[in-house]
Amino acid sequence: MTLDFSRDPEYPPYNVYPPKWSFDNERAWQLYRRAKREQWDEEDIDWNKIKEIASGLDRKQRLAIAYWWSLLSNFDNATPVFAYALVKSHELHLNTAVKGVLTTITYDENRHNVMCGLAINSVLPGYPFDFKPQDEFENKVRLNTLWTWYNGARYWRAYLEAYSKYTLDVLFTSFMMGEAAATTVFTTMSKGSKIEEMRKAFRNTAVDETRHYAFTHLIMTDGASRMTDEQRKLVTKQVRAGFVFLSLITYKPPKEFWRLPPWFEEVNERMEDLARGAGFYIPELKEKEEAWRTALVRVGATLARYGVKIPAIPELGITGEEIEDLKEDDFVPVF
Numbered sequence: 001m002t003l004d005f006s007r008d009p010e011y012p013p014y015n016v017y018p019p020k021w022s023f024d025n026e027r028a029w030q031l032y033r034r035a036k037r038e039q040w041d042e043e044d045i046d047w048n049k050i051k052e053i054a055s056g057l058d059r060k061q062r063l064a065i066a067y068w069w070s071l072l073s074n075f076d077n078a079t080p081v082f083a084y085a086l087v088k089s090h091e092l093h094l095n096t097a098v099k100g101v102l103t104t105i106t107y108d109e110n111r112h113n114v115m116c117g118l119a120i121n122s123v124l125p126g127y128p129f130d131f132k133p134q135d136e137f138e139n140k141v142r143l144n145t146l147w148t149w150y151n152g153a154r155y156w157r158a159y160l161e162a163y164s165k166y167t168l169d170v171l172f173t174s175f176m177m178g179e180a181a182a183t184t185v186f187t188t189m190s191k192g193s194k195i196e197e198m199r200k201a202f203r204n205t206a207v208d209e210t211r212h213y214a215f216t217h218l219i220m221t222d223g224a225s226r227m228t229d230e231q232r233k234l235v236t237k238q239v240r241a242g243f244v245f246l247s248l249i250t251y252k253p254p255k256e257f258w259r260l261p262p263w264f265e266e267v268n269e270r271m272e273d274l275a276r277g278a279g280f281y282i283p284e285l286k287e288k289e290e291a292w293r294t295a296l297v298r299v300g301a302t303l304a305r306y307g308v309k310i311p312a313i314p315e316l317g318i319t320g321e322e323i324e325d326l327k328e329d330d331f332v333p334v335f
Contacts, residue, residue: 016090027218028097035104035211040204042115046197047122053195054123057278059134063141064274066124068282070145071249073116074152075178078109081159085172088163101215108208115201140267147260148248154259155245169223170231170238172216176302177242179213180295182206185250185283188291192281217302224306232308239299240311240323243292247315251288254315292316 003009011017023029054062086102120127128146133139162171186209190202227235244256252265272282283291293316300310300320309321 014091016087020093021096023096025095025097025222028095028101031211031214031218032097032100032104035101035108038207038211039104039107040111040207042111042118042201045115045118045201047118050119050122050195050197053279057123061274061278062123063127063131063138064271065278065280066120066127067141067145067271068275068280069116069119069123070128071148073113073120074148075182075246075249076109076112076116077152079106079113080156082106082109084160084163085168088168092168094168098219105212105215108212112205112208115205119198119201137267137270140261140263141271143261144264144267144271147264151248151258151260166234167231169219170227170234172219173223173235173238175242176213176216176220176299177239177295178246179209179216180299181242181246181250181292182209183213184291184295188283188287189281192283194279194281198280220302220306224308227306227308232306235303236309236311236321237323239296239303240313243296243311243313243315251292251315252285289316293318 054065057065082102082105086099086106089099089102124131128142131138131142133142183206186202186206190199190206193199193202241257243251244254244258247253248258252268253260275282292313296310296313296316296318303310310318311323312318312320
């Protein structure tokens with residue numbers, strides 16, 4: 001190929017070059033500055049104190065706490081999710097501040113994932129891979145974790161393919177449900193835990209998730225006016241997908257999407273009870289339902305302003321747009 005160096009080069013499409021800068025989105029810049037101010041270090045949590053507390057618990061209680069963190073890690077393993085989104089934002093040459101916020105969210109999610117590992121290591125080192133079950137119940141607990149992660153693997157494939165199906169604004173708006181739910185979950189747990197260092201971890205995480213929700217709100221309000229009716233329908237479907245996907249840790253898993261052992265819910269409920277008995281606060285079912293209703297009202301109010309319908313959530317008694325064809329490839333929400 002002969003290149004004409006007397007002319008400007010033609011850059012390949014969907015490329016991170018040439019670098020471009022834009023400084024006209026003040027709302028995004030405010031959020032980027034806020035993200036930098038609110039950073040915290042997961043190693044500032046006194047994990048030795050948690051180890052000390054765990055040493056006074058019985059085996060099943062320690063297993064229950066490690067198990068809960070392992071389920072959370074299925075959703076907090078989102079570093080590559082946002083790293084991938086960050087790459088795409090550079091390829092599409094989005095606003096400089098938007099790319100900056102995505103950089104901070106990627107860092108946040110890495111911190112959340114490391115925190116899951118530190119929590120597990122503090123109460124039951126080596127769980128689940130080096131964990132040796134002492135009875136059939138403990139083996140079912142271990143399998144619950146591994147099959148939860150298997151479902152995460154299914155979601156990852158769908159997420160990678162989502163970029164060929166959805167525009168970036170629709171994709172980011174789809175994250176709203178996850179971020180709204182996460183804000184509610186961690187705020188509630190930070191207030192209820194009897195373990196001070198756990199309260200601190202949840203409180204800090206809630207700050208991050210509140211900011212992540214603000215980012216999805218920003219993307220929504222910036223792009224909603226350009227959405228087609230078809231894109232609005234996709235967002236409605238994604239809100240339902242967000243509820244289904246996140247219900248495993250924040251409610252109870254609906255039959256859609258999840259492929260889990262037949263004993264999953266029974267074992268999960270017993271684990272939650274054991275964790276509560278150890279001072280590790282997990283909301284009861286009624287509290288979970290109320291938290292979800294709050295999140296749905298919050299998201300629904302934003303979406304309604306732009307003509308996006310809220311989906312029906314019959315599990316919570318919420319009426320809305322019926323979603324009947326939810327498929328595995330529709331799951332692109334994040335926590």
